[in-house]
Structure formats: C-alpha cells, structure tokens
Amino acid sequence: MLRYAITRLISLGVSLLAASLLIFFVIEVIPGDAASFMLGLNASPETVVALREELGLSGSLMRRYLDWTGGMLIGDFGVSYTYRVPVSELVMARISVSLPLALYALILTITMAFPVGIFAAFNRGKLSDFSLMGVTQLGIAIPNFWFAMLLVMAFAVSLKWFSAGGFPGWENGVLLGLKSLxxxxxxxxxxxxxxxxxxxxSSIIETLSQDYIRTARAKGLSRRQATTRHALRNAMIPVLTIIGLQFSFLLAGAIIIENVFFLPGLGRLIFQGITQRDLIVVESVVMLLVFAVVLVNFVVDIAYAITDPRLRTGR
Amino acid sequence: MTLLSVQNLNVKIQDFAILNDISLEIPTGRSFGIVGESGSGKSMTALSIMGLLPTQGVRRTGRIVFSGKDLGLLTERQMCAIRGKEIGMIFQEPMTALNPVKTIGHQVAETLILHAGFSTRKARREAKERLDRVELPQSTFPLHLYPHQLSGGQRQRVCIALAIALRPKLLIADEPTTALDVSTQAQILKLLRSLVEEEGMSLMLITHDLAVIADMAEEAAVMQDGHVVEHGQTERLFRHMRHPYTKKLFASHRLETSRKPHQHRKALLEVSDVRRQYKVRDNSSLWIKTAIKTAVRDISFTLFKGESLGLVGESGCGKSTLARAILGLDSLQNGVIRLDGDVIDSQVKTGVDVRRKMQVVFQDPYGSFNPRHSVKKLVAEPFHLIGNPYPRQARDQRVGMALKEVGLSPSDMHKFIHEFSGGQRQRIAIARALVLRPELIVLDEAVSALDASIRSQILDLLNQLQDRYGLSYIFISHDLAVVKAVTDRVLVMQNGRIVEVGKTTDVFHSPQHPYTKRLLAASPTIPEDWVPTHDWPTELSDHSLQ
Structure with a gap:
C-alpha cells in the first residue's frame, strides 16, 4: 500500500512539473509578446516596455520559469495586471466560493445518484427502473443554466426561499453562505x-452477473444481502473514476452557473482574466486548477487501492 | 435413504423447454454423478434444486423433495436458510467464484455468521478449522489473504471450504475441476471423496468427463437436451449402455481417431538450447525489486515435417511460453529456433516467408475473434502478414476454399462470428490458420473448451488436413487423453524443462520419469473391464456437423 501511494505521489509530482512547463511555454514562448498582447493594439512602446519589466519578461527563460514556479511554491503568484492586487488574494477569495460549491454539488450528486442507481439496478427491467432512467436521461439532456433559471424562478422568485444570486461571504455566517450556494x-x-x-x-448490474455473486447466493445470502455485501464495493471501482472526473469539472467548469447566480468563483475569474487579457491571472489560476485536478486524481487512486486489494499488493 | 428426490421436473424459459421430466434420487451419504454435454441441462438441474434459476420468464413444474421438505413450496426466505446450510454448491470457474475485494477468511466466515449466528471471533476460528479441512493450513494460508493471492486449485479449495462450512447434507459440485489441470483435479477430487466418506455428505457431481464420473460416482445419470436418457449404478451404466446417446458419448470420450502413423525424415522446426527468462516485479516491498524468472530452461527438440508433437505438463510449466517463443512473439535469452532453416527471432523482423509457414489456434473459440468483423475478414486476416498480394476476388476465393476445407460452406464468409457454435468457431479458427498454407500449426489447448463429440470431430478434421497437406502440429494440452490420441511423439515439461520425450505410445504405456508417472496416474480413467464388449453401431462414426 505504501509503495503504491509513493508511486502515485511521484506520478503526481511529474504531472505537475509537466503541466507547469506546458503552461509556461504556451504563454511565454509562443510567438507574440505577452506585454503587447495584454495592452492591445494601441499601446505605446513605453508602456509595453514598462509592463515587460513589471511582468519580469526580461530575464532568461530558465530564470523566468524558476521565478514563476518558485513563487508559486511560496504562495506568490504575482500581481494581477487588471485588478492591481496579488493574484493569491484574488484566488483565495474565489476558492472560498468555488471549492465549497464544488464539494456541495458533489455531495448532492452522490446523495442523489447512489440511491437512484442502486434502486434502479435492483429493479432492473421493471417500470420503476425504466422511469428513473428516463428521468436521468432528462437530467443529462437539460442544460444546467436553464435548469438553474427554473430553480431561481421557483425557489427565489415565487417561493422566496432562497436569494436569486450573489454571495454574502462566509463572514456573515456559514449557514447563510451555504444557503446562497x-x-x-x-x-x-x-x-x-x-x-x-x-x-x-450499469456497474451494479454488471457486478451482479459475476460468478462471485452466484457463489454468495449459493451460500444462502438473499438477493439484497448479496448486493450490499458483495456487489456494491466491486461496483464502486468505475464509479470512483467518474466521481473524480466530476469533482474536477465542478471545480473549474461551473462558470456558466457562477454567471447565472452572480457568484464570484474561479470560473468567473478565469473568464474575466481571459477577456481582460490578464495573462498573470490566467497562468496562475490554470496552474492551480491543474494542481487541484491532479490532487483529486491522486485521492481517487488511493480510493481505488482501498477498494480493490489487488492494487495494493500487486498482481 | 433418499436425501434428495427430483420428480418430473420441467423447466421452461419463455416457452422454451430447458428441462423435460427430470427424475432423480440421491441417497444419503453417496456420490451421484450427472454427465452430459454443454446445453444438456446439467447445470440447470442443479440451479433448480438450489432455487437459483433466473426469476423472470421461468416456469417450473414438478417436485423437488429434500430431506422431507418440498422445496417448491418454500418461500425465498426459507430457501435462503437451506442454501449454504443444508445444500452447499461449488462451481466451475474458481478464478472468478470468489469476491476479489474480500479476504478468504471473511468469505468463509460469512456463511457461519449468516446461518449459525456465530460471533465474528467464533466464525473466524471455525473458518480456520474449515480451511484446514480443505488442506489450506493457517501457516501458509492465513485468513487475511485475498483470492488473487491464490492459485486456481487453492481458490477452488476455498470455495469448497465455504460450501461445507456448515456441514451441509448435500454438496452440489458443478464441473468443479474442469478449469484445473490434471494433478490439481486429482487432489480436488480426492478431497471431495474424503468429504463424502468422512462427513457423511451426499455429493452431486456434474461433469462432462465420463472418466471423472467412473472414478467418483456410485450412481450416475446421463443427460441430453434436457432429458435424463439413462441412469443407474455407475458400473452397470458403463457396462450396458442401453441408450444410444450414452454409447455415442462414450465413443467420443475414447477418442478413436482415424489417424495413421507418419514417416518423418525431414526436420521442419529445430529448437536448440532455448532459454526464456523474464523479469517479475516484486510488489511487496517498498523499493522496486525485480527477480528473473526462467520459464523455459535450455530446451532442445526437433519437429519433423508431417509430424504431430504433443507438449504436456501442468499449468505454469512453460508450455505456452515455449509456444510463444516458437511463434517468434518473444525474444530468447539463449539458444536458437529455426523453421525450415530460417532463424525465428522476435528482435530481428522475421521475414514474411518464414512467418507464413506457421500459424496458431488458441483455446477460446469465443474470445479470439473480433465480433464486429465478418468471417471473410477474420479468415483473410493473415493476408496482411504477407502484404495482401492477391486481388480481392482471389482472396475471397481462397477464404472460401479454406472454409470448405474445414467443413463449412464458402457462403458462411458473409456471416458474423456470433452465428456459429463453439465447434464451428474453432473450425473458423483453423480456416484462418490454413489460409496461408502454413507448414506448422501450433494448437494451444485448441480443443479444451469443446464438448467430447465436437472435440473428436475437430481432431478428425485436423488429421485429414495433415494427411492432405503434410502439416506439422505442435499440440499443447493439459488433456492427456487428447495428446495420446493424436500425436506421434510427446514432450513432457516440468518447471520449464523437458523431463521426458519419446514416442507417444511408449511414454503413455511405460513412462520413465517419476513426474510423467505422477501425471498419468492423476488423470482419471474408466476401468478397462467396464468397457462393454459389443461393437459400436456404425451410424455413430458418421460425424455430421452440429
């Protein structure tokens, strides 16, 4: 197990290194000067030179890469060109919205999906399975911004249970913050x-057709016992993969929903960074998201090993 | 006294009759065998007794009385109380029969906790004792092992341990040794026999192997197409064989093929001092450690043109590794392999002319074809190997010819693989091997997954093709009866070495090496004097396609 964790950790480090190199080179080395790109077409040469100095674009390539990554390691992401505040401050403020939102959404996802998936698998081919799968089909098909607007109309406008958007900040109480999320x-x-x-x-259905479920039934376990004791844990392996992907998506991909609800999240920050050509923000936030995704993958890998002993001991 | 009595059992799945009027009686403390080919309803009979038939679209009539209780009248809950407690069951495939994410201790103890209300501690203690009983001592097989850390035979022992944890009155064993090699099979059968003798258990043994029935069962039933065609005391059943199907089953079991001995002079394949090693990673320690495993140790032999050479040994002895080396799939660490004088080496790109001379047929007639390709495409595949030299028409013609040679119709080339039975698929695999007119065909367990009657048809086909084209075969099998029937010479392998080599008849009649002797002793046989004296009816030698 320890060896497995260490190899995963090494692969985490390598992924981060590769990602940082890629991001750095895409932004720094690709033709076109970052400073003049940020300032637009009508900038005077002097401002461009000044910005180049400020961005630290004048040193050698190696030096700039080391400065950038070294800075990130101690939490210094540079200063945003448009906001004129350290990027770390911007990011921290945004993460305090995006991370809870992603976790909240993930918890809701799991609490909805598990019972539905298990129930449908258990009643495979029956009307209840058919209708539940119909509902999930609809859930996938409906664009989430539209669904978001329906939610606003129902719960904010008509019932007035929630506010239609915005985020009051955590300092006004955790409950209030959660309510707005x-x-x-x-x-x-x-x-x-x-x-x-x-x-x-489908994972449970597949697992239920395995030989060891037949063995469990022959041991005298009821259908329900065989499912809960022997099928669920085996069925979790593909589910974990999806959960990992979903968390990464929820963290970075919530931009449309953030816009619908006027939430100051990371998605919006990147979007603003791109439209305002604030490469420092973009570079740092992208790197941060890469870090988050790689970290989530690491956690998923460890969860695999906890679920499946074959990974722990090697084959 | 009768323990289990099945009376007029009929099972229909969606109006398709699976079992017809099955009646059986299993006495207390005896072994009862059911023999038949796949699809004959053996397993369905067992699942009916267990009440584990699929729930949807199944209609069951008739009575199953088990120690005085009519199982058909019980609720599902009452049935759960009987399964595992009074009737235990083990299955064919030990590799997948255990839950991979739970320890073996947990899986054995579960039965005890569930049915007998044992505390976890008591159940674990009892589980140790039960694992000891199936000869998995605690010193080497502690409870915390996972199934993947055990071999197939060891896993089957765990399955037996959990099936007998509560000393059931009846143990149903559905092809318990089919997936295991001869020596492991002998051990498992011995274990089952001792359970019947010492624990007073009744055994219902389901198998396709007549020799296993002869060896194990005091009474037996022969099944065909969902009917019991004959049943009775095993010895009497063998001696008389009243039903033609029993005779047919027996005839194909005996594997009397029409093989003529061949004269061999010219060497085709020369294997000299071949060593095959590979690195294995030791995952148990923190640091990356590799060990070198020698799978094939300095093997030399010659295969002549038109000869059939058998390669036998237990699983893990290096048979398949050697075959891969001969096919040029792996690199060698020492030695050289020549086919018709040309060196085969995976490092240097072996020439087209060499490659086209050898082909291979694998065991699994279900897994070795791409289901989305037509038969034409599948059989024509080897043409890629030689750079597609023929125009389409000539290619189709050759595919058609190859199909005809294996007893199929050229028009079958437009079908897909799921439209064929297991035996027909194996014919297609042979057609694919034949299409380039090779000189050597390696048959890696090529008939192991087939029923006896289909198996003898395929072996006859291989003999005919050999006569016609002077093919050489390397016949890899764990089934000694097959190797005995169809090969000229045999190599016996153990731990990567050849321990005995000689003419097949010599090796089988007077084995020299202790390992060969052990191997031969382990394979079950029908006693010579049980064989009926009358001749086989002539219409049975006429093998028609199923």
Missing amino acids: TLPALALAVTQASILARVMR
Missing part, C-alpha cells in the same frame, strides 16, 4: 447525478 449546487448536481446514477446502475 444551494441553488447553484443543485443546478450543477442534477446533470452530474444523472450521469453518476446511470454509471452506478
């Missing part, structure tokens, strides 16, 4: 839960 999390979770429920269902 509920509708966006739900809007995000519906699509993800629909996907996950379908994966869960």
Whole structure:
C-alpha cells in the first residue's frame, strides 16, 4: 500500500512539473509578446516596455520559469495586471466560493445518484427502473443554466426561499453562505447525478452477473444481502473514476452557473482574466486548477487501492 | 435413504423447454454423478434444486423433495436458510467464484455468521478449522489473504471450504475441476471423496468427463437436451449402455481417431538450447525489486515435417511460453529456433516467408475473434502478414476454399462470428490458420473448451488436413487423453524443462520419469473391464456437423 501511494505521489509530482512547463511555454514562448498582447493594439512602446519589466519578461527563460514556479511554491503568484492586487488574494477569495460549491454539488450528486442507481439496478427491467432512467436521461439532456433559471424562478422568485444570486461571504455566517450556494449546487448536481446514477446502475448490474455473486447466493445470502455485501464495493471501482472526473469539472467548469447566480468563483475569474487579457491571472489560476485536478486524481487512486486489494499488493 | 428426490421436473424459459421430466434420487451419504454435454441441462438441474434459476420468464413444474421438505413450496426466505446450510454448491470457474475485494477468511466466515449466528471471533476460528479441512493450513494460508493471492486449485479449495462450512447434507459440485489441470483435479477430487466418506455428505457431481464420473460416482445419470436418457449404478451404466446417446458419448470420450502413423525424415522446426527468462516485479516491498524468472530452461527438440508433437505438463510449466517463443512473439535469452532453416527471432523482423509457414489456434473459440468483423475478414486476416498480394476476388476465393476445407460452406464468409457454435468457431479458427498454407500449426489447448463429440470431430478434421497437406502440429494440452490420441511423439515439461520425450505410445504405456508417472496416474480413467464388449453401431462414426 505504501509503495503504491509513493508511486502515485511521484506520478503526481511529474504531472505537475509537466503541466507547469506546458503552461509556461504556451504563454511565454509562443510567438507574440505577452506585454503587447495584454495592452492591445494601441499601446505605446513605453508602456509595453514598462509592463515587460513589471511582468519580469526580461530575464532568461530558465530564470523566468524558476521565478514563476518558485513563487508559486511560496504562495506568490504575482500581481494581477487588471485588478492591481496579488493574484493569491484574488484566488483565495474565489476558492472560498468555488471549492465549497464544488464539494456541495458533489455531495448532492452522490446523495442523489447512489440511491437512484442502486434502486434502479435492483429493479432492473421493471417500470420503476425504466422511469428513473428516463428521468436521468432528462437530467443529462437539460442544460444546467436553464435548469438553474427554473430553480431561481421557483425557489427565489415565487417561493422566496432562497436569494436569486450573489454571495454574502462566509463572514456573515456559514449557514447563510451555504444557503446562497444551494441553488447553484443543485443546478450543477442534477446533470452530474444523472450521469453518476446511470454509471452506478450499469456497474451494479454488471457486478451482479459475476460468478462471485452466484457463489454468495449459493451460500444462502438473499438477493439484497448479496448486493450490499458483495456487489456494491466491486461496483464502486468505475464509479470512483467518474466521481473524480466530476469533482474536477465542478471545480473549474461551473462558470456558466457562477454567471447565472452572480457568484464570484474561479470560473468567473478565469473568464474575466481571459477577456481582460490578464495573462498573470490566467497562468496562475490554470496552474492551480491543474494542481487541484491532479490532487483529486491522486485521492481517487488511493480510493481505488482501498477498494480493490489487488492494487495494493500487486498482481 | 433418499436425501434428495427430483420428480418430473420441467423447466421452461419463455416457452422454451430447458428441462423435460427430470427424475432423480440421491441417497444419503453417496456420490451421484450427472454427465452430459454443454446445453444438456446439467447445470440447470442443479440451479433448480438450489432455487437459483433466473426469476423472470421461468416456469417450473414438478417436485423437488429434500430431506422431507418440498422445496417448491418454500418461500425465498426459507430457501435462503437451506442454501449454504443444508445444500452447499461449488462451481466451475474458481478464478472468478470468489469476491476479489474480500479476504478468504471473511468469505468463509460469512456463511457461519449468516446461518449459525456465530460471533465474528467464533466464525473466524471455525473458518480456520474449515480451511484446514480443505488442506489450506493457517501457516501458509492465513485468513487475511485475498483470492488473487491464490492459485486456481487453492481458490477452488476455498470455495469448497465455504460450501461445507456448515456441514451441509448435500454438496452440489458443478464441473468443479474442469478449469484445473490434471494433478490439481486429482487432489480436488480426492478431497471431495474424503468429504463424502468422512462427513457423511451426499455429493452431486456434474461433469462432462465420463472418466471423472467412473472414478467418483456410485450412481450416475446421463443427460441430453434436457432429458435424463439413462441412469443407474455407475458400473452397470458403463457396462450396458442401453441408450444410444450414452454409447455415442462414450465413443467420443475414447477418442478413436482415424489417424495413421507418419514417416518423418525431414526436420521442419529445430529448437536448440532455448532459454526464456523474464523479469517479475516484486510488489511487496517498498523499493522496486525485480527477480528473473526462467520459464523455459535450455530446451532442445526437433519437429519433423508431417509430424504431430504433443507438449504436456501442468499449468505454469512453460508450455505456452515455449509456444510463444516458437511463434517468434518473444525474444530468447539463449539458444536458437529455426523453421525450415530460417532463424525465428522476435528482435530481428522475421521475414514474411518464414512467418507464413506457421500459424496458431488458441483455446477460446469465443474470445479470439473480433465480433464486429465478418468471417471473410477474420479468415483473410493473415493476408496482411504477407502484404495482401492477391486481388480481392482471389482472396475471397481462397477464404472460401479454406472454409470448405474445414467443413463449412464458402457462403458462411458473409456471416458474423456470433452465428456459429463453439465447434464451428474453432473450425473458423483453423480456416484462418490454413489460409496461408502454413507448414506448422501450433494448437494451444485448441480443443479444451469443446464438448467430447465436437472435440473428436475437430481432431478428425485436423488429421485429414495433415494427411492432405503434410502439416506439422505442435499440440499443447493439459488433456492427456487428447495428446495420446493424436500425436506421434510427446514432450513432457516440468518447471520449464523437458523431463521426458519419446514416442507417444511408449511414454503413455511405460513412462520413465517419476513426474510423467505422477501425471498419468492423476488423470482419471474408466476401468478397462467396464468397457462393454459389443461393437459400436456404425451410424455413430458418421460425424455430421452440429
């Protein structure tokens, strides 16, 4: 197990290194000067030179890469060109919205998907399975921004249970913060839960046809016992993969939902960074997201090993 | 006294009759065998007794009375209480029969906790004792092992341990040794026999192998197409064979092929001092450690033109590794392999002329074809090897001819593989091997997955093709009866070495090496004096395609 964890950790480090090199070279080395790109067509040469100095674009390639990565290691991501504040501050403020939102959405996803997937698998071929799968089909098909607007109309406009958007900040109380994230999390979770429920269902059905389930039944376990004791854990292996992918997506891909609900999240930050040509923000946030995704994959890998002993001991 | 009585059992799945009027009686403390080919309803009978038939679209009539209880009248809950407690069952495929994510201790103890209400501690203690009983001592097989850390035979022992954990009155064993090699089979059968003798258990043994039935069962039933065609005391059943199907089954079991001995002078394949090693990673330690495993140790032999050479040994002895080396799939660490004088080496790109001279047929007639390709495309595949030299028409013609040679119709080339039975698929595999007119065909367990009657048809076909084209065969099999029937010479392998080589008849009649003797002793046989004296009816020698 330890060896497995260490090899995964090494692969995590290598992924990060490769990603940082790629991001750095795409932005720095590709033809076109970052400073003049950021300033637009009508910038005077002097401002460009000044910005180049400020961005630290004048040193050698190696030096600039080391400065950038070294800075990130100690939490210094540079200063945003448009906001004129350190990128780390910007990012921290945004993460405090995006990370809870992603986690919240993931928890909703799992709590919706697992019961639905298990129930549908258990009643395979029956009307209940058919209708549940129909609902998940719909859940995948409906664009989540549209669903978000429906949620706003129902729960914010008509029932007035939630606010229609915005984020009050955590300093006004955790409950209030969570409340304002509920509708966006739900809007995000519906699509993800629909996907996950379908994966869960087919994974369980596949597992239920395995020989060891027959062995369990021959031992005298009821259908339900055989499913809960022997099928679920085996069925979790493909489900874990999907959960990992979904969390990465929820963290970085919530941009449309963030826009619908006026949430100051990471997605919006990147989007603004791109439209305002703030390469420093873009570069740093992309790197941060890569880090998050790689970290999630690491966690998923460890979860695999906990679920499946064959990975722990090697074959 | 009768323990289990099946009376007029009929099972239909969606109006398709699976079992017709099955009646059986299994006495207490005896072994009862059911023999038949695949699809004859053997397993369905067992699953009916266990109440584990699929739930949808199944209609069951008739009575199954087990120690005084009519199982058909019980609720599902009551049935659960009987399964595992009073009737245990083990299955064919030990590799997949255990849950890969739970320890063996957990899986054995589960039965005890579930049925007998044991505490975890008591169940674990009992599980140790049960694993000991199936000869998996705690010192080498502690409870915390996972199934993947055990071999096939060891896993089958775990399956037996959990099936007998509560000392059931009846143990149903569905092809328990089919997936195992001869010596492991002998050990498992011995274990089952001792359970019947010492624990007073009844055994219902399902198999396709007549020799296993002869060896194990006091009474037996022969099944065909969902009917019991004959049943009775085993010895009497063998001596008399009243039903023509029993005779047919017996005839194909005996593998009397029409093979003529061949004169061999010219060497085709020369294997000299071949060593094959590979690195294995030791995953148990923190650091990356590799060990070198020698799978084939300095093997030399010559295969002559038109000769059939058998290669036998237990699983893991290096048979398949040697075959891969001969086919030029792996690089050698020492020695040289020549085919018709040309060196075969995976490092240097072996020439087209060499490659086209050898082909291979594998065991699994279901897994070795791409299901989305037409038969034409599948059989024509080897043409890629030689750079597609023929125009399409000539290619189709050759595919058609190859199909005809293996007893199929040229028009079959437009069909897909799922439209064929297992035996027909193996014919297609042979057609694919034949299409380039090779000189050597390596048959890696090529008939192991087939029923006896289909198997003898395929072996006859191989003999005919050999006569017609002077083909040489390397016949890799764990089934000694097959090797005995169709080869001229045989190599016996153990731990990567050839321990005995000689004419097949000599090796089988007077084995020299202790390992060969052990191997031969392990394979079950029908006693010579059980064989009926009358001749086989002539219409049975006429092998028609199924």
